[in-house]
Amino acid sequence: MEFLDFTNAEAVAEYEAFVEEMGGSFMQSVRWCGVKQDWLHEAVIVRDGGGRICGSMLVLVKKFPLPLKAFLYSPRGPVWDYEDAAVLQELLLGVWQLSRKYHAYSFKLDPLIEETDSKKIFALRAAGFSFQPWQPDEKTIQSRNNYILELQNRSEEELLRSFKGKCRYNIGLAKRKGVTCTVCGRERLGDFQRLMEETGKRDGFRVRSQAYFEGMMDALGEKCRLYLCEYEGQPLSGAICVQYGGRTCYVYGASTAAHREVMPNYLMQWEMIRWAVEAGCAVYDFQGVPCWYDPQHPNYGVYRFKTGFNGRLAIYAGEFRMVFAKHYKSAFDRAMKLVGYQKLA
Known part of the structure; x- marks a missing residue:
């Protein structure tokens, strides 16, 4: 030792x-x-x-x-x-x-x-x-209830076909409406931070500081990506995604209540899944699904959204x-x- x-x-x-x-x-x-x-x-x-x-x-x-x-x-x-x-x-x-x-x-x-x-x-x-x-x-400290998508030996086309019909439709809808999803540098963290603060206020959780996210991107380097979805010049959703050890993880996510009808979150998840497939990852990890067992809970929608990608619930020990x-x-x-x-x- x-x-x-x-x-x-x-x-x-x-x-x-x-x-x-x-x-x-x-x-x-x-x-x-x-x-x-x-x-x-x-x-x-x-x-x-x-x-x-x-x-x-x-x-x-x-x-x-x-x-x-x-x-x-x-x-x-x-x-x-x-x-x-x-x-x-x-x-x-x-x-x-x-x-x-x-x-x-x-x-x-x-x-x-x-x-x-x-x-x-x-x-x-x-x-x-x-x-x-x-x-x-x-x-x-860490989430015990995650939602994961197995990627091994599956192409983008196979994965897309496996998603639930409404999920596939919403990905296509976002594209048709002109939503763009871009990998950004740390200079766009201000936009992401504003989305995080709105999300935290709406959903009732504490938000990390922009300095924390800057440190995360600096420390993890090419292993970490910031994604932003925009519509008519307005940031609608964002995510910080980490790829390491054959697993791509959706670590932080945020969105505004505006223009939900153009479905930016579906396109954003699809683009991060595509990054995982391109890198040969075995797993795409949607991370936590709080209160998946209680359809009446206010946060149950997080679980319902992620199930559209037809993965599986992973409950850790x-x-x-x-x-x-x-x-x-x-x-x-x-x-x-x-x-x-x-x-x-």
């Missing part, structure tokens, strides 16, 4: 190549550290007998001034072959060392494993993690926790509520 030297370009490149080859999340990329600049960061590496990386885990460190404790978090980690328990134990040896270094209260991870994957869940529980099955009202200092649990949980999950994500 070793820790990544972030100042060594060759070591970082080797780490990135492993995470991407294994289909790891962009949140396990070293690039993600540039987005989470208010966190400290470490990366644990395990090698096989031939010196090749066989396991890795990016760990973010959130330090609290009182009581001089820290929280360790591996977003969508670790990256390793779940069949190899010895590698996981080596990775956790590194986490234990980090817990002592930073006086950590606890460690949390939320890997991209679905709740039906009992074998992988067992591997993490056997390693000492506590785990609670999904509950409808549970708040987690959720968060696994390891506690190092139980007597700090109640104080830490109160701090988490004060900080808010959005700031941790």
Whole structure:
């Protein structure tokens, strides 16, 4: 077991190549550290007998001034072959060392494993993690309920034919009405921010700052794209999309209430799916579908919209926790509520 030297370009490149080859999340990329600049960061590496990386885990460190404790978090980690328990134990040896270094209260991870994957869940529980099955009202750092579209060995034409009829019609309608969808640079983030603020006010959620989105585009580089849909010179919808490890993710999206009749959101999703297909990705991830189980909920429309693309619901197992200092649990949980999950994500 070793820790990544972030100042060594060759070591970082080797780490990135492993995470991407294994289909790891962009949140396990070293690039993600540039987005989470208010966190400290470490990366644990395990090698096989031939010196090749066989396991890795990016760990973010959130330090609290009182009581001089820290929280360790591996977003969508670790990256390793779940069949190899010895590698996981080596990775956790590194986490234990980090817990002592930073006086950590606890460690949390939320890997991209679905709740039906009992074998992988067992591997993490056997390693000492506590785990609670999904509950409808549970708040987690990352979304547990995503909508995904499988892309492997499917052409654009096959995918388009597979969409529900109304979805195909709306994509065509947007084109016929003259809606354009363009990949833009960070100079258009002001337009996106205005759309985000309108969306947040309308749907009742807190909005990231423009500086955050600028940092995201800078840190992720060519892996991150800003899409804007416009009609008669007016931005109608926008999205920040990230492509990494064979998966293209619709991370942030926003829209105005104006001119909904020209269906810009359908065209925008289609253009991002086309980017995923061009890159040979296996999955297009629409990300969260809050309250998919409750047709009466105000946010149910998010789920209804995404089902038009005829993908599938993916419910992830959720968060696994390891506690190092139980007597700090109640104080830490109160701090988490004060900080808010959005700031941790």
